[in-house]
Amino acid sequence: MAEKVSNKKVLFNPLSKDNPVIVQILGICSALAVTAKLEPAIVMGLSVIAVLALANVILSLIRNTIPTNIRIIVQLVVVAGLVVIVNQLLLAYAYNVSKQLSVFIGLIITNCILMGRLEAFAMSNKPWPSFLDGIGNGLGYTIILIIVAFFRELLGCGTLLGIQVIPECFYQHGYQNNGLMILPPMALIVVACIIWVQHSFNKDLQE
Amino acid sequence: MENLNLFIRSIFIDNMIFAYFLGMCSFLAVSKNVKTALGLGIAVTFMLVITLPINYLLETYILKAGALAWLGEEYANIDISFLSLIMFIAVIASMTQLVEMAVEKYSPSLYASLGIFLPLIAVNCAILGGSLFMQQRDFGSVWTAICAGGGWVLGWLLAIVAIAAIRERVTSYSNVPKPLRGIGITFIITALMGIAFMSFLGIKF
Amino acid sequence: MNKQSNTYTIVYITILVIVVGTALAWVATALKPEQSRNANADKMKQILSSVHAPLGDNKQITDLFEKNITGIVINQNGDIQQNEDAFDINVANQIKLNADERKLPVYIYNDDNVGKKYIIPLYGQGLWGSIWGYLALNSDGSTIYGAYFSHQGETPGLGAEIEKSEFQKRFDGKQLFKDSQFRPITVVKAGQHPAGDEDYVDGISGGTITSKGVASMLKNGLLPYKQFLQNLSNN
Numbered sequence: 001m002a003e004k005v006s007n008k009k010v011l012f013n014p015l016s017k018d019n020p021v022i023v024q025i026l027g028i029c030s031a032l033a034v035t036a037k038l039e040p041a042i043v044m045g046l047s048v049i050a051v052l053a054l055a056n057v058i059l060s061l062i063r064n065t066i067p068t069n070i071r072i073i074v075q076l077v078v079v080a081g082l083v084v085i086v087n088q089l090l091l092a093y094a095y096n097v098s099k100q101l102s103v104f105i106g107l108i109i110t111n112c113i114l115m116g117r118l119e120a121f122a123m124s125n126k127p128w129p130s131f132l133d134g135i136g137n138g139l140g141y142t143i144i145l146i147i148v149a150f151f152r153e154l155l156g157c158g159t160l161l162g163i164q165v166i167p168e169c170f171y172q173h174g175y176q177n178n179g180l181m182i183l184p185p186m187a188l189i190v191v192a193c194i195i196w197v198q199h200s201f202n203k204d205l206q207e
Numbered sequence: 208m209e210n211l212n213l214f215i216r217s218i219f220i221d222n223m224i225f226a227y228f229l230g231m232c233s234f235l236a237v238s239k240n241v242k243t244a245l246g247l248g249i250a251v252t253f254m255l256v257i258t259l260p261i262n263y264l265l266e267t268y269i270l271k272a273g274a275l276a277w278l279g280e281e282y283a284n285i286d287i288s289f290l291s292l293i294m295f296i297a298v299i300a301s302m303t304q305l306v307e308m309a310v311e312k313y314s315p316s317l318y319a320s321l322g323i324f325l326p327l328i329a330v331n332c333a334i335l336g337g338s339l340f341m342q343q344r345d346f347g348s349v350w351t352a353i354c355a356g357g358g359w360v361l362g363w364l365l366a367i368v369a370i371a372a373i374r375e376r377v378t379s380y381s382n383v384p385k386p387l388r389g390i391g392i393t394f395i396i397t398a399l400m401g402i403a404f405m406s407f408l409g410i411k412f
Numbered sequence: 413m414n415k416q417s418n419t420y421t422i423v424y425i426t427i428l429v430i431v432v433g434t435a436l437a438w439v440a441t442a443l444k445p446e447q448s449r450n451a452n453a454d455k456m457k458q459i460l461s462s463v464h465a466p467l468g469d470n471k472q473i474t475d476l477f478e479k480n481i482t483g484i485v486i487n488q489n490g491d492i493q494q495n496e497d498a499f500d501i502n503v504a505n506q507i508k509l510n511a512d513e514r515k516l517p518v519y520i521y522n523d524d525n526v527g528k529k530y531i532i533p534l535y536g537q538g539l540w541g542s543i544w545g546y547l548a549l550n551s552d553g554s555t556i557y558g559a560y561f562s563h564q565g566e567t568p569g570l571g572a573e574i575e576k577s578e579f580q581k582r583f584d585g586k587q588l589f590k591d592s593q594f595r596p597i598t599v600v601k602a603g604q605h606p607a608g609d610e611d612y613v614d615g616i617s618g619g620t621i622t623s624k625g626v627a628s629m630l631k632n633g634l635l636p637y638k639q640f641l642q643n644l645s646n647n
Contacts, residue, residue: 025390028231067421072329074428076300080293081432085439088289092443095450103339106292110332112232179618183567184226185401192387192394199386221540289440293432343564344541347508408539408621 011132014140017202020113021144021191027113032148032187033104038161040100041149043090045142051082051108053134056122058082060130063123075118076109083108113137148190156181210354217358220408221340223333224366225401230333234367235393239378244371248364254306255334258299259356262338263349265294295338300329333363370396455499456481462546462560463521463529480523481531486516490640503535504542511636518640521548529557530644532637536629539621540565543574543629549588553644556597559583561626571622582613588634589645596634599627 020026027048034040058078059066066074087105090098098105108114117137122130153159155178158166166175180186223229233247269275272286311318328334337359346352373396377383383392453470456477460467465480467473483498488511498517506514519531528551535544541564548557559580566572573579586597588611595610601623602614615623634641 032228092446185398188398195391
């Protein structure tokens with residue numbers, strides 16, 4: 001019974017209290033640049049979940065055989081292999097999104113969430129909890145991406161997933177899309193707002 | 208002239224942090240004071256300037272579609288570009304290890320100041336990002352690649368040192384709302400700096 | 413077994429690299445046909461967009477392209493080059509060569525309703541990365557029938573507007589020849605006029621550098637075709 005509770009924690013803690021992006025401050029690098037539109041953000045999130053979960057399982061399976069002095073390189077090779085596979089799959093089955101994501105799929109390799117979770121969790125845990133940890137952290141990351149992309153696309157373009165949601169009559173009464181929202185710096189401001197809200201509710205996270 | 212333009216552009220306009228958010232993780236971790244920020248910045252500069260030309264040569268003469276043509280006609284149709292990601296990261300990781308060993312052996316004092324940052328660099332997005340942008344933009348020569356790389360990394364250095372300096376002041380003198388303290392306010396500072404850097408758009412010689 | 417020994421490390425990393433390498437090679441080979449189908453269909457879609465052709469899924473696009481479009485390759489003097497496939501030519505690579513060495517692809521669109529159109533591929537640099545496009549001309553070699561532009565990563569809402577039809581429509585009906593002189597169309601800041609007498613369209617407000625990129629792409633891209641277009645307009 002005890003193990004079940006911990007598995008659940010492993011899966012759900014990263015969604016808010018232990019969120020990789022806004023609490024552990026990992027993986028911001030490759031993330032924010034893809035949040036100008038909702039669709040690439042979702043695809044990016046799914047790719048990270050897949051790579052993170054699989055890498056966690058694989059490394060957890062071989063964790064006892066890895067020579068310690070080349071640990072980092074082994075991790076990098078496994079992650080890079082998975083990322084290349086994801087990239088090839090996207091090119092074959094989601095060509096347009098993969099064009100939008102361009103180099104940022106490749107940058108999943110250096111996403112600190114991956115190395116962070118591999119080092120902190122997969123290297124010392126069994127495959128199943130590692131898998132859950134991967135899914136949980138991937139989801140926590142995806143949620144942030146989706147929230148940021150939601151606001152940026154809604155306010156910046158008036159669309160969601162490319163579909164117009166702000167009605168035409170708003171524009172006739174002088175409403176304008178906020179062009180600033182699609183520029184890169186606004187991604188940081190939106191994340192800062194999310195952090196503000198989340199830290200206000202979780203007093204123990206405040207510095 | 209073109210290379211100089213590219214160099215300036217890479218520092219101010221294509222800034223790794225303000226335009227692409229690359230290398231943010233290690234940046235947020237060390238930018239609490241100017242001295243460590245400078246240390247990491249120099250280590251990253253060093254690595255990027257070494258790895259970018261190597262990756263450029265690898266890309267041009269081995270990995271790109273048709274790049275193996277110099278081996279003979281029958282190799283001209285080989286396309287192993289799917290290996291490029293893994294090759295780039297392998298070069299970066301192994302160069303990091305090599306440099307770490309070399310620095311440790313020949314310059315213990317440099318090692319003492321840079322040493323702790325070197326392992327961080329293998330997973331610094333700015334370095335892999337540099338190689339990937341190089342591949343995407345299809346630079347004409349290795350010099351162009353070096354100029355762009357030098358610019359990117361100087362821009363990165365500039366950004367982390369500047370923000371570290373602001374952060375030092377903010378934490379000691381300002382009354383920041385409690386929930387925003389630490390990471391939240393750093394994000395906002397970075398964003399404002401990013402907006403300021405946008406005014407460089409279009410500068411040219 | 414001693415896991416810290418050099419032999420173990422070397423054997424371990426060799427096996428790992430072989431396993432990963434094989435897996436990647438297998439995935440890449442298995443997906444290659446699908447990927448090149450996608451890439452080709454994407455290119456065909458862009459070419460067809462410039463002549464306002466109806467677009468559908470990949471299959472319809474490929475069918476329409478193969479039915480209505482033939483490609484030829486010419487040189488700077490307007491002579492047709494044999495044994496070259498227009499579709500395989502990478503404009504981005506050709507632009508780096510000297511003007512007299514370039515292979516210049518032209519796509520000819522044949523449709524009973526709208527007649528014969530000549531489509532010229534273009535390639536240039538925007539603010540953040542490359543931009544490219546296709547310009548469709550009537551059979552007089554001067555009147556622009558349609559234009560299509562796309563980009564790698566221009567600023568959304570500003571420079572990226574070049575891929576919107578509002579911008580592309582501005583080109584329709586403009587001329588490349590003025591008083592039988594070759595004057596490639598240009599892009600200017602809204603409200604301004606070019607120095608010469610060439611036709612122009614308004615650029616994108618806020619996307620000045622991208623608009624300038626489009627202008628120089630048009631100029632550099634169309635110039636090698638001068639003789640070919642001249643021949644067309646003389647016929």
